[in-house]
Amino acid sequence: MRIIILALLLPVVAIAQKEKNAAVGWRVNAASGVITGESAAKPLYQFSGGITYARFFSGIGIGYDKYRFNTIPVFADWRMDVDHSRQTYLYVQPGYGFTAGNNPEEPEYGRVADRLKGGFSLDAGIGYRLAVGKRNGFLLSAGYGLKYMVHEKTYLYCATCDTDPVTDTYRYRFGRILLKAGWEFGSRGR
Amino acid sequence: MKGFPAIQLLAYTLIALPVLFSACVKDNCKKEHTYVYYQPVFKTKNEVRANIKSNAPRAIETPGKICILGPTIFLNEPDRGIHIIDNTNPARPRNIAFVDIPGNMDIAIKGNILYADLFTDLVALDISNPADVKVKKIVEGVFPYRVYGNGFVQANNQDHIITEWVRRDTTVTESCSEGDVIVFFDSNVFLASSASGGTASPVGKGGSMARFTIMNNRLYTVGTDDLDVFNITNAADPVHGNRVSVGWNIETIYPFKNNLFIGSQTGMFIYNVTNPDVPVQAGQFSHVRSCDPVIADDNYAYVTLRSGNVCQGFTNELDIVKLNNLSNPALQKVYPLTNPHGLSKDGDLLFICDGKDGLKVYNAANVMSLQLISTIGTIDAYDVIAMDHIALTVAKDGLYQYDYSDPVNIRLLSKLTVAPK
Numbered sequence: 001m002r003i004i005i006l007a008l009l010l011p012v013v014a015i016a017q018k019e020k021n022a023a024v025g026w027r028v029n030a031a032s033g034v035i036t037g038e039s040a041a042k043p044l045y046q047f048s049g050g051i052t053y054a055r056f057f058s059g060i061g062i063g064y065d066k067y068r069f070n071t072i073p074v075f076a077d078w079r080m081d082v083d084h085s086r087q088t089y090l091y092v093q094p095g096y097g098f099t100a101g102n103n104p105e106e107p108e109y110g111r112v113a114d115r116l117k118g119g120f121s122l123d124a125g126i127g128y129r130l131a132v133g134k135r136n137g138f139l140l141s142a143g144y145g146l147k148y149m150v151h152e153k154t155y156l157y158c159a160t161c162d163t164d165p166v167t168d169t170y171r172y173r174f175g176r177i178l179l180k181a182g183w184e185f186g187s188r189g190r
Numbered sequence: 191m192k193g194f195p196a197i198q199l200l201a202y203t204l205i206a207l208p209v210l211f212s213a214c215v216k217d218n219c220k221k222e223h224t225y226v227y228y229q230p231v232f233k234t235k236n237e238v239r240a241n242i243k244s245n246a247p248r249a250i251e252t253p254g255k256i257c258i259l260g261p262t263i264f265l266n267e268p269d270r271g272i273h274i275i276d277n278t279n280p281a282r283p284r285n286i287a288f289v290d291i292p293g294n295m296d297i298a299i300k301g302n303i304l305y306a307d308l309f310t311d312l313v314a315l316d317i318s319n320p321a322d323v324k325v326k327k328i329v330e331g332v333f334p335y336r337v338y339g340n341g342f343v344q345a346n347n348q349d350h351i352i353t354e355w356v357r358r359d360t361t362v363t364e365s366c367s368e369g370d371v372i373v374f375f376d377s378n379v380f381l382a383s384s385a386s387g388g389t390a391s392p393v394g395k396g397g398s399m400a401r402f403t404i405m406n407n408r409l410y411t412v413g414t415d416d417l418d419v420f421n422i423t424n425a426a427d428p429v430h431g432n433r434v435s436v437g438w439n440i441e442t443i444y445p446f447k448n449n450l451f452i453g454s455q456t457g458m459f460i461y462n463v464t465n466p467d468v469p470v471q472a473g474q475f476s477h478v479r480s481c482d483p484v485i486a487d488d489n490y491a492y493v494t495l496r497s498g499n500v501c502q503g504f505t506n507e508l509d510i511v512k513l514n515n516l517s518n519p520a521l522q523k524v525y526p527l528t529n530p531h532g533l534s535k536d537g538d539l540l541f542i543c544d545g546k547d548g549l550k551v552y553n554a555a556n557v558m559s560l561q562l563i564s565t566i567g568t569i570d571a572y573d574v575i576a577m578d579h580i581a582l583t584v585a586k587d588g589l590y591q592y593d594y595s596d597p598v599n600i601r602l603l604s605k606l607t608v609a610p611k
Contacts, residue, residue: 038217070216146215164226170366172216 022054029059029077032140034069037174041109043065044178048077048093053185055081061093065121067176069149071097073121089127097121097147110155112165117147123178139182141157147174219366228355233292238351242313244274244287249609252354253584256295257304257396258575262320264304265589266297270354272306274320280580280591281603289315289323292353295337298402298409303425305402305409309336309351312411312420314428328424335413383434396537397573397584398444398494398532400485403447410453412440419467431467446486449516453484458493460516470474474509475519483532483573487514490522490557494530494542506530508542510557523558532573534581539563539597543571549583551597563597 028049035044043066050059057079065071075095082088099116125143132138156163162190233241250273254266263275263283271294272288293309303326312329396403401412409420409428413437419431439455448460450469452459457476461469477495484493491511497504508525529545539556548567552560569585576582576594580603583590589606 037215063279159525166226167222167224169222169224171220172543175214175218 001076003089017115017127025052025187026059027052027184027186029061029139029182029184031141031180033178033180033182035065035140035145035187037067037176039068039174042068044180045164046180046182048075050077055086057089061095062085065097065147067147068172068174069099069116069151070101071118071121071147071149072100073097073123073147079086079127086131087129089129091123091125091127091141091143093123095121097149099149108155109140109151110157112156113152113154115152119149119150120146121148122146125178127180129184135185135187137184139180139184141178141182142182143178143179143180145176147176148172149174191291206356220363221366222361222363224359224361227358227360229358230352231354231356232239232350233353234350238290238292238308238353239325239328241290242308242323242325243289244317244321246288247285248273248288250285250589250607253586253589253608255296255400256573256575256582256584256589257299257400258582259299259304262317263589264297264299264317264351265584266294266306268295269293272304274317274323275589275606277591280593283589283591283604283606285606287321287323290353292351295336295409296400296402298396298400298404300404300407300409301427303422305404305420305422306409307336307402309335310334311367312428312430314426316426327391327428327591329420329430330431331427332418332420333411333413335416381463392476395575395577398485398534398573399442399573401441401443403443403445403448403450405463406448408463408466410445410450410469412436412441412443414438416440417443417450417452417461417469419469421467425433432469432471434461436461436471442483444483444485447488449486451484451486451491453482453493455482458482458484458491458511458519460491460513460519462516473516473519474480475509475521477505477509483530485533485535486513486533491519492535492540494527494533496527496529496531496545508533508560525560531571532584534574534576536576536579536594539576539594540586541574541576542573543583545572546570549574549581549592551581551594551600553597564600566592566602568598595601 029044033044035042043061046063048059049062059077061075061077063073065073073095076092078090079092097118099118123143123145125141127139127141130138149172153168155166198518225580227601234296248385252268254268257264261278263277270289272289276284276286291306291308297306298305304315304317306313310331310333314327316324317325329348332416355519403410407423409422411418417434417436420428421431437454442453448464450461460473462472463469482493482495491510495505495507506527506529510523511519512522527544528547531543534541536553540552542550548565548569549571550565551563553563554560571583574581574583579595581592581594588608591603593601593603
């Protein structure tokens with residue numbers, strides 16, 4: 001766990017070396033949004049928390065992504081303010097999506113196993129922050145995201161025979177656009 | 191960002207995103223279809239027949255049916271041939287030769303002649319010298335039901351014979367949008383039981399799972415629904431005679447006193463062979479759908495019913511059937527078992543291979559109250575021949591021989607281990 005936290009802090013510390021008179025702060029973010037892609041648009045929910053230092057934020061987060069398959073992405077959340085007024089920021093959220101809460105498929109002839117496996121997920125884009133007081137902010141963001149999934153189905157076409165199974169492995173890569181609205185709360189590093 | 195408010199940047203981004211990423215906004219899917227298929231290896235008939243002889247011994251991979259002739263054990267390796275084992279010293283059996291017979295599933299012996307199936311053909315072999323086995327005669331096309339499987343049938347290619355199947359693990363990658371599941375049937379070439387067995391002959395003895403048996407100078411064979419008669423008065427020159435339709439899903443045949451006890455998945459048929467060339471049905475005992483090796487003695491037939499795989503059903507038991515009236519065999523007693531396969535009887539001792547529960551030995555002096563004497567529970571046994579105080583047992587992991595001189599303290603004499611595949 002300590003290694004993960006250090007890994008998350010590393011970009012902040014490394015980049016912020018150039019920043020003078022910076023102070024460490026903290027921040028939590030909650031957002032919901034919509035994911036659009038080739039398939040029907042689906043909702044997205046996210047929560048992340050971490051530290052701020054100068055123009056940078058580094059944290060970890062968890063979400064719920066309902067695009068095609070339901071997944072719970074656990075991700076690193078890195079953000080960088082790109083203007084002095086700290087209204088605009090860029091973000092990147094690499095992580096891993098765990099499968100959760102998917103309904104089993106309709107029975108198929110011969111199918112004896114049906115497994116969903118999660119995979120790499122990524123969300124990167126640009127956001128706009130509307131400060132509300134000193135500690136709060138309203139967030140809007142737009143980005144591009146990837147979600148990888150594996151769906152493995154095993155078939156025994158003759159259940160009463162001593163036969164080898166047949167396996168179909170579907171490897172998905174979903175490229176989507178993610179539009180989010182959220183709220184942040186916390187202190188800001190100078 | 192002066193003169194270019196952040197909200198404006200975001201707005202432009204929102205507009206630009208779908209354009210910039212339009213090629214990337216896509217649901218990609220790759221499907222990997224992983225399956226096993228078996229590729230046939232062909233040889234010409236001449237090549238196959240030239241190789242039916244005593245070749246160098248091979249490790250046992252899948253023990254099949256067994257037949258004992260004096261000090262020699264003939265052990266079928268399903269679809270491949272016959273191991274010849276010198277059992278002069280049961281404590282130290284020696285694998286001395288292998289006879290290559292593709293498609294071989296069953297064997298029977300009369301005198302110095304061994305009969306074996308080669309897919310649809312019957313082969314008569316001179317085994318007077320086990321180290322120098324020779325073909326005496328081949329009767330072609332007498333087992334037409336013996337298709338190769340996988341859509342290959344001997345009739346498709348009369349000049350060639352499939353000698354083996356090479357397993358191929360295969361993965362095909364395709365776009366998910368190119369169609370749905372392609373149905374590839376895995377190919378266990380023969381779904382018939384590869385359990386052991388054998389047959390009785392004037393000097394040989396076989397097990398309860400045999401499909402070949404010998405009685406009254408006739409070789410009787412059962413297919414899926416037929417009983418075939420071969421005249422073997424001249425042992426080296428088998429002549430195909432009658433074919434009698436018996437029923438469906440025939441599995442085993444066992445000879446006893448002018449009667450053939452034929453096990454099927456739905457019942458036991460009794461055929462009288464007083465006229466050896468014309469078997470006549472004398473009786474029938476029906477049971478639930480299951481596999482049912484059968485043996486018999488003067489008074490009773492012992493029928494094991496098992497479920498699973500090809501056998502279907504949910505019944506696992508030993509049925510004891512009274513034979514005082516052959517035209518109407520009556521169920522006397524049922525004993526529950528785990529997954530019974532082959533069985534054998536020597537005097538009052540009844541041996542039953544009960545699958546993973548091992549080999550069970552009962553005192554059957556009173557069939558209404560079988561007494562379990564001992565259990566050899568460490569082997570997954572599926573057929574047994576008990577004679578001369580030695581129980582020759584075929585199990586998944588090898589060929590065992592037990593000394594049952596003292597049935598309470600059965601002693602392992604030897605084991606020929608199955609080689610890893």
